[in-house]
Amino acid sequence: MSQAALRNVSLEIEDGELVGIIGPTGSGKSTLIQHFNGLLKPDSGKVFVDGVDLTLKDTQLRLIRQKVGMVFQYPEHQLFGETVLEDVGFGPRNIGLSDEDVIQRVREALAYVGLDFEAIKDKSPFELSGGQKRRVAIAGVLAMRPSVLVLDEPTAGLDPEGREEILAEISQLHNDGITVVLVTHSMEDIARLATRLIVMDRGTVALDGTPVEVFREVARLRELGLGVPEITELMHELKARGLDVRTDILTVPEAEEEIIRVMGWRK
Amino acid sequence: MFRSVTIGQHIPGDSIIHRLDPRTKILSALALIVLLFVIDGFVGYGLAALAIALVVRASKIPGRFVLRGIRPLMVILVLTLALHLFMTDGRVIFQFLFLKVTWEGLIRGLLMGTRLILLIIGTSMLTLTTSPMQLTDGIETLLRPGKRIGIPAHELAMMMTIALRFIPTLLEETEKIMKAQMARGADFQSGGLMQRAKSLIPLLVPLFVNAFRRADDLAIAMEARGYRGGEGRTKLRELQFQQHDRIALILVAAFSILMGLLF
Numbered sequence: 001m002s003q004a005a006l007r008n009v010s011l012e013i014e015d016g017e018l019v020g021i022i023g024p025t026g027s028g029k030s031t032l033i034q035h036f037n038g039l040l041k042p043d044s045g046k047v048f049v050d051g052v053d054l055t056l057k058d059t060q061l062r063l064i065r066q067k068v069g070m071v072f073q074y075p076e077h078q079l080f081g082e083t084v085l086e087d088v089g090f091g092p093r094n095i096g097l098s099d100e101d102v103i104q105r106v107r108e109a110l111a112y113v114g115l116d117f118e119a120i121k122d123k124s125p126f127e128l129s130g131g132q133k134r135r136v137a138i139a140g141v142l143a144m145r146p147s148v149l150v151l152d153e154p155t156a157g158l159d160p161e162g163r164e165e166i167l168a169e170i171s172q173l174h175n176d177g178i179t180v181v182l183v184t185h186s187m188e189d190i191a192r193l194a195t196r197l198i199v200m201d202r203g204t205v206a207l208d209g210t211p212v213e214v215f216r217e218v219a220r221l222r223e224l225g226l227g228v229p230e231i232t233e234l235m236h237e238l239k240a241r242g243l244d245v246r247t248d249i250l251t252v253p254e255a256e257e258e259i260i261r262v263m264g265w266r267k
Numbered sequence: 268m269f270r271s272v273t274i275g276q277h278i279p280g281d282s283i284i285h286r287l288d289p290r291t292k293i294l295s296a297l298a299l300i301v302l303l304f305v306i307d308g309f310v311g312y313g314l315a316a317l318a319i320a321l322v323v324r325a326s327k328i329p330g331r332f333v334l335r336g337i338r339p340l341m342v343i344l345v346l347t348l349a350l351h352l353f354m355t356d357g358r359v360i361f362q363f364l365f366l367k368v369t370w371e372g373l374i375r376g377l378l379m380g381t382r383l384i385l386l387i388i389g390t391s392m393l394t395l396t397t398s399p400m401q402l403t404d405g406i407e408t409l410l411r412p413g414k415r416i417g418i419p420a421h422e423l424a425m426m427m428t429i430a431l432r433f434i435p436t437l438l439e440e441t442e443k444i445m446k447a448q449m450a451r452g453a454d455f456q457s458g459g460l461m462q463r464a465k466s467l468i469p470l471l472v473p474l475f476v477n478a479f480r481r482a483d484d485l486a487i488a489m490e491a492r493g494y495r496g497g498e499g500r501t502k503l504r505e506l507q508f509q510q511h512d513r514i515a516l517i518l519v520a521a522f523s524i525l526m527g528l529l530f
Contacts, residue, residue, distance in 0.1 A: 070450040077473055080472035094452030
């Protein structure tokens with residue numbers, strides 16, 4: 001009766017990668033990432049984090065969840081604290097840290113998401129703006145000092161400025177050595193950020209490679225109801241109209257350079 | 268985690284009982300409740316049980332679904348039996364230290380137990396064969412005459428409908444928030460009573476906040492579609508008494524009066 005949500009998914013994510021997971025709605029993206037910290041366990045198969053098998057009964061999932069931070073969709077819907085300090089400090093307190101350590105962690109986490117600790121710590125999370133709420137919620141996960149951060153559509157429902165800020169913060173975290181897994185619907189965002197792309201389709205991995213490799217499969221992606229970044233689309237269109245440009249281009253500056261090169265213009 | 272929870276426990280079907288007007292079924296269930304408190308003695312209960320058995324049979328609902336309703340009330344049943352067994356004065360059957368078991372106690376206990384079981388099975392026939400929507404429809408129509416004395420029939424029915432509609436949504440939301448807090452190291456399972464109650468705060472606060480937010484959204488969406496309350500509102504499907512409803516109601520009335528008089 002029941003259908004498997006994931007089948008034959010075999011992946012290895014290395015330290016320091018920034019992996020984008022894309023796929024149509026219902027392709028198993030959210031189910032997949034919930035296996036990364038043991039919120040879901042596979043009916044068959046294994047999940048390892050730093051060599052620890054999450055499917056074993058005696059695995060300390062608490063430790064794993066500390067290591068693998070998970071930011072769900074609309075994380076601001078999970079805010080509960082009377083103050084920002086209390087809410088962001090929830091994770092560190094659950095680990096059993098001292099008050100000083102908790103405050104230190106909160107300060108550090110809020111700095112990461114670009115919020116001023118002194119200005120915001122005593123405010124109620126419910127009186128903040130939408131973008132601020134989201135950043136406080138993300139800080140709540142960062143306060144656990146995870147070495148892997150998994151985010152499910154972190155920019156959904158934000159205005160362009162909020163998006164840019166969140167994406168810049170994610171990029172910063174990645175530069176600081178945190179492994180990031182990012183589920184998204186935005187091809188533009190992922191093309192710029194990811195070092196690797198995984199495309200899911202009906203519970204299996206359809207494509208897996210660098211953004212350039214994946215976005216080369218324009219036909220396949222269209223078939224799945226996914227697109228390629230608009231700028232890549234443009235390059236394909238130019239090629240189709242007879243201009244001999246490269247099509248493995250993901251950002252506007254790259255495209256600019258390429259068009260200038262092909263046309264023989266000078267800057 | 269919560270997928271297994273079924274609410275309303277309605278089992279769709281096409282039996283004569285399923286096809287009855289919800290009002291017929293609600294009234295019959297009320298009659299049964301009154302009847303079960305009026306009659307006394309095993310003969311009366313025996314006949315009532317027979318009548319309920321006939322209805323269960325006619326509904327074509329498998330017996331295990333009907334009996335499943337008793338399980339959550341097992342504790343109350345055992346407690347009722349035990350209390351009556353030990354607390355009634357009368358002819359002693361046997362004595363163990365200060366505990367006396369009496370004839371009268373045994374009889375009373377069994378009678379009360381039977382009454383409870385029949386109540387549960389009888390009323391669960393209503394919820395098993397009637398969809399929540401039909402049920403609220405029936406309640407609304409039955410309460411409509413009460414409008415003059417200030418019973419907001421339509422509003423009550425609408426509230427019930429909305430509450431039922433949002434139960435699965437809330438369960439899903441609960442699961443989501445639980446997962447999010449577990450990812451931050453929350454522990455809902457261990458610790459003492461106080462500890463556990465406290466651990467629910469990070470679950471309940473967002474749940475309520477989101478429920479209020481959703482209620483606001485729903486109210487605006489309803490108004491945007493022209494909802495102005497029950498005044499002058501018409502129905503796509505009006506409830507209508509059929510021939511079989513009349514027959515059923517007459518049968519129920521006759522049976523109730525007869526039983527009430529005899530036992």
